[in-house]
Amino acid sequence: MHIVVCIKQVPDSAQIRVHPVTNTIMRQGVPAIVNPYDLFALEEALRLKDRFGGRVTVLCMGPPQAEDSLRKCVSFGADDAILVTDRAFAGADTLATSYALASAIRQIGREQAVDLVFTGKQTVDGDTAQVGPGIAKRLGLQLLTYVSRIVELDMDAKKIVIERRAEGGVQVLRTAVPCLITMLENTNELRFASMPSMINAARVPIRRWNKDDAGIEDIEKIGLKGSPTVVSKVFGPTPRTEKAEMLAVEESSLRDVSLNLIQRLFTRHPGLEQQLLERSDA
Amino acid sequence: MKEKFDAIVVGAGPAGNAAAYTLAKAGLSVLQIERGEYPGSKNVQGAILYSDALEKMIPDFREDAPLERHVIEQRQWVLSKDSYVGAHYRSDAFNHEPYNRYTIIRAQFDKWFSSKVREAGALVICETTVDHLIMDGEQVVGVQCDREHGDVYADVVILADGVNSVLARKAGFHGEIEAANVALAVKEILFMPEETIQERFNIGEEEGVVIEMIGSITDGMMGTGFLYTNKESLTIGVGCMLSDFKTSPNRTSPYAMLEQMKRHPSIAPLIAGGEMKEYCAHLIPEGGYRAVPKVAGNGWMIAGDSGGFVNAVHREGSNLAMTTGRVAAETYIEARAAGKPMTEATLRAYPEKLKNSFVMKDLHKYRDMPQIFHHNKQFFTTYPDLVNDAARTMLTVDGVDKKTKEKAVMSSFRKARGLPGMFGDAFKFWRAVR
Numbered sequence: 278m279h280i281v282v283c284i285k286q287v288p289d290s291a292q293i294r295v296h297p298v299t300n301t302i303m304r305q306g307v308p309a310i311v312n313p314y315d316l317f318a319l320e321e322a323l324r325l326k327d328r329f330g331g332r333v334t335v336l337c338m339g340p341p342q343a344e345d346s347l348r349k350c351v352s353f354g355a356d357d358a359i360l361v362t363d364r365a366f367a368g369a370d371t372l373a374t375s376y377a378l379a380s381a382i383r384q385i386g387r388e389q390a391v392d393l394v395f396t397g398k399q400t401v402d403g404d405t406a407q408v409g410p411g412i413a414k415r416l417g418l419q420l421l422t423y424v425s426r427i428v429e430l431d432m433d434a435k436k437i438v439i440e441r442r443a444e445g446g447v448q449v450l451r452t453a454v455p456c457l458i459t460m461l462e463n464t465n466e467l468r469f470a471s472m473p474s475m476i477n478a479a480r481v482p483i484r485r486w487n488k489d490d491a492g493i494e495d496i497e498k499i500g501l502k503g504s505p506t507v508v509s510k511v512f513g514p515t516p517r518t519e520k521a522e523m524l525a526v527e528e529s530s531l532r533d534v535s536l537n538l539i540q541r542l543f544t545r546h547p548g549l550e551q552q553l554l555e556r557s558d559a
Numbered sequence: 560m561k562e563k564f565d566a567i568v569v570g571a572g573p574a575g576n577a578a579a580y581t582l583a584k585a586g587l588s589v590l591q592i593e594r595g596e597y598p599g600s601k602n603v604q605g606a607i608l609y610s611d612a613l614e615k616m617i618p619d620f621r622e623d624a625p626l627e628r629h630v631i632e633q634r635q636w637v638l639s640k641d642s643y644v645g646a647h648y649r650s651d652a653f654n655h656e657p658y659n660r661y662t663i664i665r666a667q668f669d670k671w672f673s674s675k676v677r678e679a680g681a682l683v684i685c686e687t688t689v690d691h692l693i694m695d696g697e698q699v700v701g702v703q704c705d706r707e708h709g710d711v712y713a714d715v716v717i718l719a720d721g722v723n724s725v726l727a728r729k730a731g732f733h734g735e736i737e738a739a740n741v742a743l744a745v746k747e748i749l750f751m752p753e754e755t756i757q758e759r760f761n762i763g764e765e766e767g768v769v770i771e772m773i774g775s776i777t778d779g780m781m782g783t784g785f786l787y788t789n790k791e792s793l794t795i796g797v798g799c800m801l802s803d804f805k806t807s808p809n810r811t812s813p814y815a816m817l818e819q820m821k822r823h824p825s826i827a828p829l830i831a832g833g834e835m836k837e838y839c840a841h842l843i844p845e846g847g848y849r850a851v852p853k854v855a856g857n858g859w860m861i862a863g864d865s866g867g868f869v870n871a872v873h874r875e876g877s878n879l880a881m882t883t884g885r886v887a888a889e890t891y892i893e894a895r896a897a898g899k900p901m902t903e904a905t906l907r908a909y910p911e912k913l914k915n916s917f918v919m920k921d922l923h924k925y926r927d928m929p930q931i932f933h934h935n936k937q938f939f940t941t942y943p944d945l946v947n948d949a950a951r952t953m954l955t956v957d958g959v960d961k962k963t964k965e966k967a968v969m970s971s972f973r974k975a976r977g978l979p980g981m982f983g984d985a986f987k988f989w990r991a992v993r
């Protein structure tokens with residue numbers, strides 16, 4: 278069995294700061310990490326490998342520094358890592374990205390046929406959840422999104438049964454392999470890498486593919502050119518200036534609570550009481 | 560599946576990176592182990608980088624290292640509660656390349672240095688803690704890490720694990736570090752637009768200022784404060800001897816001390832509007848020459864803060880760390896080339912080399928400083944106040960003649976310390992810095 282896991286290197290959103298003057302995201306100095314959702318996909322793929330044998334290839338499109346993220350995946354047990362990196366990919370939106378990754382997966386399939394493709398649910402820096410489905414569509418794979426559990430996998434019959442989160446419940450689906458799975462978060466727990474596999478990951482050569490290696494046929498479909506998405510405006514949420522207060526209600530009567538509430542409103546908005554009084558006088 | 564390397568380096572701070580880089584450049588197999596998420600993740604602070612130590616290894620570091628500003632002006636301030644007397648030195652000579660000192664953000668700088676280490680061919684592993692040294696009799700033969708199958712072996716292990724090395728202590732190479740030999744420093748990075756920094760500190764793009772402070776800000780303890788200009792932020796901090804914090808009559812906490820320092824009327828306007836980005840506390844080994852432990856033995860050497868190599872007077876640490884890391888690596892490379900066994904007798908060449916370098920020469924020069932300052936807190940309390948009062952008296956125009964003012968100043972000094980006391984202090988000060 279051959280599984281491809283697509284990962285993305287993203288800025289650690291827990292450490293991102295917004296420039297107080299220009300309102301743009303300050304990426305400088307923010308550490309890059311593997312998109313946290315992708316790690317659930319990786320772990321699930323590794324578990325299937327543990328059960329059924331085979332190989333896990335991790336695939337990433339990104340700048341040369343994304344190599345670190347691929348090494349990290351190798352330390353957990355991936356067998357092979359490919360970094361698709363080329364200036365021609367710069368500025369890609371989800372459409373162009375899924376085109377590039379789909380061609381790379383096709384290329385990987387030429388070395389060894391691919392049975393399953395995994396991606397995370399979405400990325401923490403884009404939050405679109407579009408790349409996985411985009412790849413599936415282009416490769417003509419069955420698409421299983423928001424998968425929470427793999428119930429059954431029969432490689433002889435080429436059948437898979439999974440559970441997925443759906444609005445208002447859990448769906449159990451059966452479909453044909455090969456397919457593409459986007460894995461839901463908190464569905465498994467990532468393993469702890471052993472020392473030998475840490476050393477192996479530090480040592481292993483990471484394959485680098487440019488656009489030709491990745492088998493890109495139409496360069497109009499990659500990078501900025503292949504990206505119809507336009508960011509028309511960026512704005513931050515208006516920060517709440519005041520903190521919410523909790524009123525203790527359990528031990529007081531409704532009347533006390535109401536009085537308390539009114540009292541607090543008046544202290545928070547000085548002048549309000551006067552206004553109301555004036556209005557009622559008028 | 561026993562992995563064996565030529566050398567294992569513990570820690571990816573300046574000392575570990577210098578050692579691993581030098582070893583890898585010499586074509587040796589090197590494993591470097593860092594417990595942080597990435598090199599520098601445990602070292603978030605802003606700091607001063609001294610070019611020389613780095614240049615000796617990476618001559619063209621200026622091309623791609625993340626440097627904030629080169630320092631063109633140094634200000635030394637002696638503070639009282641509400642004023643300061645200062646000496647500033649600014650020179651256009653500092654504005655000619657190659658620059659001598661830079662402000663840096665350690666998290667970024669360490670990461671960059673580590674990328675050079677990897678390019679040189681060392682294997683770097685993060686998020687992994689070395690728990691123990693593996694001994695074969697008296698000989699260190701490897702390290703044990705906190706991961707499954709965590710034993711790895713090497714010809715030599717270089718400990719560059721920073722201040723308060725647990726490893727050296729567990730192995731019995733060090734005793735417990737004494738509170739009187741370490742300073743506890745806290746610092747913050749305050750975000751500020753580039754233009755504001757340049758206006759406030761009277762500097763151009765890429766130019767930087769360093770302010771070193773002594774006096775009331777340390778609340779009677781032995782210590783100093785500092786402020787550095789980064790590209791888009793300021794680093795501000797204060798550090799005092801750990802033993803002083805413990806016995807502080809006001810029970811001042813490091814954090815409260817920094818907050819108070821930020822409110823000082825001479826400092827507050829410089830940092831006004833700064834938005835806090837990061838806060839951290841860290842120990843600095845400041846015991847100096849007399850506190851440097853044994854740094855080489857059978858199969859091991861100690862470099863950087865772990866060996867107490869810090870010149871507290873000049874606030875130099877990272878350059879001593881880089882130099883000791885490099886020299887330790889060179890010692891191994893030479894011993895290996897000569898086919899010598901990695902015994903204590905062989906590796907003793909390392910401290911010998913340090914003795915002849917600026918590292919031990921500088922530490923030796925200030926060998927009495929820690930003791931003298933420990934026992935003479937007047938250098939941090941009385942004198943700063945006296946000097947500031949004197950300046951105020953002389954500069955206030957109030958109809959009193961200058962001669963009378965001079966007398967008043969002299970008598971304030973005499974009253975505070977007495978004539979013998981002042982002579983004694985002058986002598987002690989001279990002994991400390993000679």
Ligand SMILES: Cc1cc2nc3c(=O)[nH]c(=O)nc-3n(C[C@H](O)[C@H](O)[C@H](O)COP(=O)(O)OP(=O)(O)OC[C@H]3O[C@@H](n4cnc5c(N)ncnc54)[C@H](O)[C@@H]3O)c2cc1C
Nearest residue numbers: 570572573574594607689720721744841863864876877880
């Ligand atoms: C507030 C403050 C300001 C300073 N300002 C300056 C300055 O302006 N200029 C200057 O030159 N110096 C300055 N210093 C001193 C300087 O930071 C240190 O001297 C320098 O960082 C020492 O380098 P090092 O490599 O020995 O140790 P560190 O930089 O402390 O690196 C040690 C590394 O080892 C890792 N480690 C520890 N134990 C283990 C283990 N068991 N297993 C794996 N990894 C481990 C740690 O995570 C760490 O990354 C300052 C220090 C402080 C605290």
